[in-house]
Amino acid sequence: MLRRDFVPLMADGMSEGTLSVFLVNTGNHLILIDAGIGETESPVFLDTKGHLTENLVAAGYAASDVDVVLPTHLHFDHINGIMESGEMVFPNATIYLAEQEKIFWLDTPMENFPEAMLPFVKMARDVLLPYRRSGRIVSYASGSEVFPNVKFVPLFGHTPGHTGFEFSSRGQNFLAFGDFVHIKSVQLPHPEVGDIFDTDAETAAQMRLSILPQIAERRILVAGAHFPFPGLGYIKKEATGYRWIPIEFRPIRN
Numbered sequence: 200m201l202r203r204d205f206v207p208l209m210a211d212g213m214s215e216g217t218l219s220v221f222l223v224n225t226g227n228h229l230i231l232i233d234a235g236i237g238e239t240e241s242p243v244f245l246d247t248k249g250h251l252t253e254n255l256v257a258a259g260y261a262a263s264d265v266d267v268v269l270p271t272h273l274h275f276d277h278i279n280g281i282m283e284s285g286e287m288v289f290p291n292a293t294i295y296l297a298e299q300e301k302i303f304w305l306d307t308p309m310e311n312f313p314e315a316m317l318p319f320v321k322m323a324r325d326v327l328l329p330y331r332r333s334g335r336i337v338s339y340a341s342g343s344e345v346f347p348n349v350k351f352v353p354l355f356g357h358t359p360g361h362t363g364f365e366f367s368s369r370g371q372n373f374l375a376f377g378d379f380v381h382i383k384s385v386q387l388p389h390p391e392v393g394d395i396f397d398t399d400a401e402t403a404a405q406m407r408l409s410i411l412p413q414i415a416e417r418r419i420l421v422a423g424a425h426f427p428f429p430g431l432g433y434i435k436k437e438a439t440g441y442r443w444i445p446i447e448f449r450p451i452r453n
Contacts, residue, residue, distance in 0.1 A: 217430075220232060221233070221422050229260065232375045233269075233377065235249035235251045235276065235279070236275065237279035238282075239276075252280075262290075263290055268292045270296065271375070273300055273327075277424065286329065287329045287335075292330075293335045293337055294330050295337050295338075297339060297341045298339065298360065356401070357377070357378045357379065357394065365419075373422070378394070383425075415435060415436040416436075432446050
């Protein structure tokens, strides 16, 4: 399936990993959805370190402008960009976490985790520590609307509190769904297929089987964190499974 879609492969046969984060200006808040890999070096991704802060500047914003950070979940590649050299990258931002995600990653005793997970749990706790000390972490109930016209959509399975964010404005909707679909070339034609990084692959698959039909029927614009840049497009129902339709770039008109 990866070869069919011309997905670049590394020497070991794994697909190259891409990762996008999304900035939404609601007029009342400047909201960052996920924060990338930050300083963490990872051979899985095209770049070993994140480029979040420099890309914010290129887009005309400063890190201090961001007042809300919405991680879809607390895997390192979605959260590590909030801290650099032990300091908050976003000094004016509050981090909002789903209750289930906070309980799992921050409140569960370390001895309850299998040994293979301990480095990832420690990373999540370390990068969030400056924000916890400053009282800048708020938990919410998935399914709620914490901000006007921003619905927090439960997409559990990949992690216990994995959450998507649906924005509504002027009759249009936009859903950032993180790792709800992780590898589009496989999991769209076969939503039942899990991912090695899923905490609960069965629940994640059931979520896809339940929610993908709604996304396709509504023709809603979606953002996938690991979809090819810029990660924006639509999901179309096929005879079996689904297909990704990326947005078309158009010249900017004043």
